[in-house]
Amino acid sequence: MYADLKGQVAVITGGSSGIGAAIVERLAQEHMKVVINYHTDKTQAQALAQKIQQAQGQALVVQGDVSQEPDVDNLLVQTLRRFGQLDLWVNNAGVEDYAPTHQMTLKQWQRVIDINLNGLFLGSMVAVNQYLKQGNPGRIINVSSVHEKIPWPGFAHYAVSKGGGQMFTKTIALEYAKQQIRVNAIAPGAIDTPINKTKFTDPQQLAETLELIPMQRVGHPQEVAAAAAWLASQESSYMTGATIFIDGGMTLYPQFAEGKG
Ligand code: NAD
Numbered sequence: 530m531y532a533d534l535k536g537q538v539a540v541i542t543g544g545s546s547g548i549g550a551a552i553v554e555r556l557a558q559e560h561m562k563v564v565i566n567y568h569t570d571k572t573q574a575q576a577l578a579q580k581i582q583q584a585q586g587q588a589l590v591v592q593g594d595v596s597q598e599p600d601v602d603n604l605l606v607q608t609l610r611r612f613g614q615l616d617l618w619v620n621n622a623g624v625e626d627y628a629p630t631h632q633m634t635l636k637q638w639q640r641v642i643d644i645n646l647n648g649l650f651l652g653s654m655v656a657v658n659q660y661l662k663q664g665n666p667g668r669i670i671n672v673s674s675v676h677e678k679i680p681w682p683g684f685a686h687y688a689v690s691k692g693g694g695q696m697f698t699k700t701i702a703l704e705y706a707k708q709q710i711r712v713n714a715i716a717p718g719a720i721d722t723p724i725n726k727t728k729f730t731d732p733q734q735l736a737e738t739l740e741l742i743p744m745q746r747v748g749h750p751q752e753v754a755a756a757a758a759w760l761a762s763q764e765s766s767y768m769t770g771a772t773i774f775i776d777g778g779m780t781l782y783p784q785f786a787e788g789k790g
Contacts, residue, residue, distance in 0.1 A: 531762030535560040538612040543622030545574035547722030551750030557586040595648030618656035621672040645690030666709035673714040702770030711769040718776025720748040743778030
């Protein structure tokens, strides 16, 4: 538990499912006031808010598409109207969509870039503006991926969005370090969430994924949320512009295990 988080306000985009929902729950357990942004699944977002309220927490649900500037502006407006301040913005919303590059349409490319990368810019832009107005050491956490580092054929748009997101994280961390605004990223490996539902319920696809993970298991969303809570807290007070990999060793070149190579 991180006592300094108590009473602070966090916005989590795409917060109704998977990693986003786990971050929402963890930050609520840390007694933060949480704003759950969802895109389409209102029922799930409301159920999560209700669960938090039943545990004496405070949660607000706000619909919005992170790739649309008016929606992101509205997310901040609703947050301030309800809670009066902002301390943490988690850019978690993201999509992936398999398409070999020679068959990928511009529309497919743009959708992934719009949500994963432009959404990152829009969320960070409104959060930084608010922090500058408040004059508080606000934080931004970007949910990246091991594919900010590992190329991913069939998912060029996704890998580019996460690679670009890494440079965006570092650049704005540098840009606002003087104001004590900290910007960091979390790069998950293979985590058991709806994005991987088809892959992990097919035994062959799951086995193929496990071959890439030295720890030989997929991760839980709560294991990612734990890093988010730490990055949000004062315990990480001197860290900015960094990416924390939560991947069971996926980025350690597993093919070199056992001294191969
Ligand atoms: P998920 O599908 O459960 O979560 C993605 C969330 O983003 C959903 O709630 C979805 O509704 C929301 N979303 C999609 N488009 C949106 C939009 N335009 N506006 C607002 N919200 C939108 O999957 P997840 O695994 O929890 O993914 C969360 C993040 O973690 C993503 O950024 C993803 O790239 C990243 N990630 C996941 C894994 C993994 O293995 N699960 C690995 C690496 C990175």
